[in-house]
Each structure stands twice: as C-alpha cells, then as structure tokens.
Amino acid sequence: MNSTNADFDSVWKQAIERYWTDFLELFLCERWDGLGAPESQDQELHRCSRDGKLGLFRVDKLLRTLGPDGLPCLWHIEIQVARQRGFAERMYVCQYRLYDHFHLPVRSIAILGDPSPTWRHDHFDLTVGKTHTTFEFEVVKLRDFEARIAELLLSDNVFAWLVSAHLCTLHTRREPMDRFNVKASLLTGLNTCDWSREKFLNVYDLIDRMMSLPEALQVELEKQQNLLAGRHQMAWVMLIEQRAEQRGLERGMAQGLEQGIAKGMEKGLEKGLEKGLEKGLEKGFEKGRDEGRSAAMRHMLESQLALRFGPLDEGTRLRIAEGALPDLEKWTLAVIEAKGINEVFGSLP
Numbered sequence: 001m002n003s004t005n006a007d008f009d010s011v012w013k014q015a016i017e018r019y020w021t022d023f024l025e026l027f028l029c030e031r032w033d034g035l036g037a038p039e040s041q042d043q044e045l046h047r048c049s050r051d052g053k054l055g056l057f058r059v060d061k062l063l064r065t066l067g068p069d070g071l072p073c074l075w076h077i078e079i080q081v082a083r084q085r086g087f088a089e090r091m092y093v094c095q096y097r098l099y100d101h102f103h104l105p106v107r108s109i110a111i112l113g114d115p116s117p118t119w120r121h122d123h124f125d126l127t128v129g130k131t132h133t134t135f136e137f138e139v140v141k142l143r144d145f146e147a148r149i150a151e152l153l154l155s156d157n158v159f160a161w162l163v164s165a166h167l168c169t170l171h172t173r174r175e176p177m178d179r180f181n182v183k184a185s186l187l188t189g190l191n192t193c194d195w196s197r198e199k200f201l202n203v204y205d206l207i208d209r210m211m212s213l214p215e216a217l218q219v220e221l222e223k224q225q226n227l228l229a230g231r232h233q234m235a236w237v238m239l240i241e242q243r244a245e246q247r248g249l250e251r252g253m254a255q256g257l258e259q260g261i262a263k264g265m266e267k268g269l270e271k272g273l274e275k276g277l278e279k280g281l282e283k284g285f286e287k288g289r290d291e292g293r294s295a296a297m298r299h300m301l302e303s304q305l306a307l308r309f310g311p312l313d314e315g316t317r318l319r320i321a322e323g324a325l326p327d328l329e330k331w332t333l334a335v336i337e338a339k340g341i342n343e344v345f346g347s348l349p
Contacts, residue, residue, distance in 0.1 A: 006169045006173070006210055006211065006212050007209045007210055007212055008079065008081045008113060008166065008169075008210060009060070009079060009081075010209070011162070011206045011209055011210045012060070012061075012079045012111065012113075012162070013060060013061055013079070014206065015158060015159065015162055015206055016061055016077060017040060017061070017063075018158075018202065019158040019159065020032065020037065020038060022157045022158045022159050023159055025157060026155075026157050026159045026160060026163075027109075027111075027140045027159065028109075028138075028140075036065070036066070038063035038064060038065035038075065039063065039064045039065065040061075040062070040063060040064075041062040041063060041064050041074065041102075042061075042062060044062070044101075044102075060077060060078050060079045061075075061076070061077040061078075061079075062074060062075070062076055062077075062098070063075040063077070064104070067105065072104055073104055073105045073106070073107060074098055074102060074104050074105070074106045074107065075106075075107050075109065076094055076095065076098060076106050076107065076108045076109070077109045077110075077111065078091060078094070078108075078109070078110045078111065079111045079113060080110055080111065080112050080113065080114060081113040081114055082114050083114050083116055083119045087110075087121050088121040088122070088123060088124040088135075088137075089124050091108055091110060091124065091135070091137050092124040092135040094108070095108050095135060095137070107138070108137035108138065109137065109138045109139075109140065110122070110137055110138070110139050110140070111140050111142065112139060112140065112141045112142065112143075113142045113166055113170075115143075115170050115173075116143075117143050120139060120141055121139075122136060122137060122138075122139040123135060123136045123137070142163055142166055142167060143167070145163050145164075145167065146167055149164055149167070149333060150329040150330070150332070150333055152164050153189060153300070153329075153332060153333075154296070154297065154329070156193050156194050156195065158199075158203055161186070161189075161190065161193075161203060161207065162203075162206065162207070162210070164186060165183075165186055165206075165207045165210050165211055166210065168182045168183075168186065168211070168336065169210060169211050176213060176214055176217055177217070178337070179211060179213060180213055180217045180220070180221060181308060181336070182211070182336050183207070183208075183211040183213065183221065184221055184224060184225070184304075184307050184308070185304040185307065185308070185335055185336055186207055186211070187204060187207060187208065187221075187225060188225075188300065188303045188304055188307055189300045189303070189304065189332075190203060190204055190207070191299070191300070191303070192296040192297075192299060192300045224307060294324075294325045294328060297325065297328035297329065297332060298320050298321065298323070298328060300332060301320055301328060301331055301332050301335070302317070302320060304332065304335045305335060305341060305344065308335060308338070308341075309340065309341045316341065316345075319345060331344050331345060
C-alpha cells in the first residue's frame with residue numbers, strides 16, 4: 001500500500017475549517033478568545049490561480065480574519081505530505097501573490113506531514129548585490145509529535161487525534177493489515193473523548209477517510225465497528241454522564257468556594273480560608289483529573305484488546321484495573337503493533 005492512497009488533503013482542509021480553535025491550541029499554542037470565526041477565501045483564489053513558470057498556483061487553505069491589532073489579515077496554510085524541491089520558493093510566491101491580490105498582510109504556515117524526520121524548510125532567500133530578501137514562514141512538523149502519542153491519545157483536541165492518525169498512516173503505508181489494526185484501535189479510542197455525538201461522528205469520518213484501506217479490509221473494519229457499536233454507545237453515554245457529574249461537582253465546589261470566602265471574610269478568617277481552600281482544591285483537582293484519565297485509558301485499552309485479540313480473561317481485566325496511568329499509556333501504545341496479547345504486557349503472570 002502506498003501512502004498516496006491516503007486522503008490527507010481534504011481531511012486536513014475540512015478539519016482546519018471546522019475545528020479552528022483546536023488547530024491553534026495544538027500547533028501554535030494560541031487561543032482565539034473574543035474573535036469571530038475566520039472566513040474561507042477559497043473562491044477568491046480562482047482569480048489568482050495561475051503562474052506561467054511555476055504552473056498551477058495552488059493554496060491549500062486561505063482564511064481571512066482579524067489580527068491582534070484588530071485589522072483584517074490572511075492566513076495561508078499549506079499541507080505538504082511529501083518532500084518537494086522548491087517548496088520554500090512556492091511558499092514565497094504564494095505570499096507575495098496573495099498580498100498583491102488582496103493587499104492584506106499574510107501569515108504563512110506550513111504543515112509538514114511527510115515521512116522524513118529531517119526535511120524542514122522554513123525560509124526562502126534572494127540576494128542580488130546588496131539587496132537581500134528573506135521570507136520566513138511558520139512550520140509545524142508532524143513527526144515532532146511522535147514522542148507525544150500517549151499524550152495525544154488522552155486529549156480531547158481534534159487535531160491530537162488527526163496527528164496520531166496521520167503518523168500511523170505514514171508508518172503503515174505498505175502494510176495494509178497493520179493499518180487495519182491501528183485504524184480499528186484509533187476509531188475505538190475516539191469513544192473516550194468528551195465530545196457531542198455529532199462531533200464524534202465528524203472526527204470518526206475524518207480518520208476513516210484519512211486511513212484508507214483496501215475494499216475488503218474496509219468492509220471487515222465496518223463489520224467490526226458495527227458489532228461493537230452498541231457496546232461503545234453504552235460506554236460512551238456512561239462516560240459522558242460521569243464527566244457531566246464531575247463538571248457539576250466542580251461547579252458546586254466553585255459555588256461553595258465563593259460562599260465560603262464571603263462568609264469567612266465576614267468573620268475575619270480570609271487568610272485561613274484562602275490557604276486551606278487552595279491546598280484542598282489543588283489536591284482534589286489533581287486526584288480527580290488523574291482518576292478520570294485512568295478510567296478513560298482503561299476503557300480504551302479494553303476495547304482495543306477485545307477488538308484485536310477477542311474476549312479478555314479475568315487475569316487481563318484485573319491487570320488493567322490495577323494498572324497505574326503510566327502503565328496504561330504504555331500498554332495502549334503497545335496494542336498498535338503487538339502480534340499477540342502477551343506482547344502488550346510483556347509477559348502476563
């Protein structure tokens with residue numbers, strides 16, 4: 001299987017437009033507070049879409065929004081899934097042609113999703129005599145996230161899951177059965193995310209399209225997913241209810257905290273309350289967060305193991321139930337490439 005069969009292009013474009021805030025938070029560590037949704041400028045691109053020497057002038061994603069100064073600007077986002085000679089020059093040409101057409105400042109970002117760990121072009125230089133032009137653009141290298149896969153699979157950020165799917169697709173580009181197993185695990189793991197049903201189905205569809213399979217394997221995958229749908233739906237509903245209960249508890253704690261501080265201030269106990277509440281809340285939130293992550297990981301691990309290797313025996317379930325969070329993360333990653341259940345845990349007692 002060749003990686004060109006994977007549907008990277010349309011998946012990334014749709015995801016960027018639908019889940020803009022997740023894109024900013026994961027890749028640029030920025031927030032989008034108080035700003036409206038960016039406007040797609042794809043239709044406008046047809047007016048400046050041809051270059052005589054460089055051929056088709058193609059821009060993957062062009063958005064219009066407001067900059068930090070409140071003035072309009074453009075975001076040019078390029079998704080590059082293969083090494084390309086002259087890529088930095090093409091980014092430069094896109095930048096000046098977009099500026100020439102729109103007369104707006106352009107922020108240029110390249111998402112490098114190629115298999116190479118070292119290919120990383122982020123600037124283009126031109127020098128004639130004492131005239132020097134340097135164009136620098138922002139680069140997100142997806143392979144840089146390989147060491148963070150365990151963290152990504154615990155996240156509710158859409159792009160954390162898309163990056164995981166993208167990297168797994170690259171690593172299985174010539175191994176259809178391996179891709180089948182990894183894809184099944186990822187689709188099963190989506191049930192642990194705190195999303196609406198509509199968002200869950202949208203992200204499920206994006207990953208399903210990105211990780212393309214031969215027709216026979218795709219049919220088999222759909223049968224397995226349909227078979228587990230009822231079980232997953234029940235687990236998904238229970239997980240959402242648990243998280244809703246947790247959010248209700250947190251709101252109650254916040255309300256109680258506010259009332260407690262007000263009452264304490266009236267009695268002259270402000271300092272004591274602040275110190276005691278701060279310590280108590282910190283410990284409570286840390287414990288609750290870790291317990292929630294562990295529960296989600298246990299559910300995802302059991303689902304992945306059952307999908308790969310069949311029903312689990314009591315010893316395996318006990319091992320998972322007693323596993324600490326670092327072990328659960330390690331075992332979840334091991335499922336992706338394990339040939340048998342013993343390889344996941346090393347050697348079951």
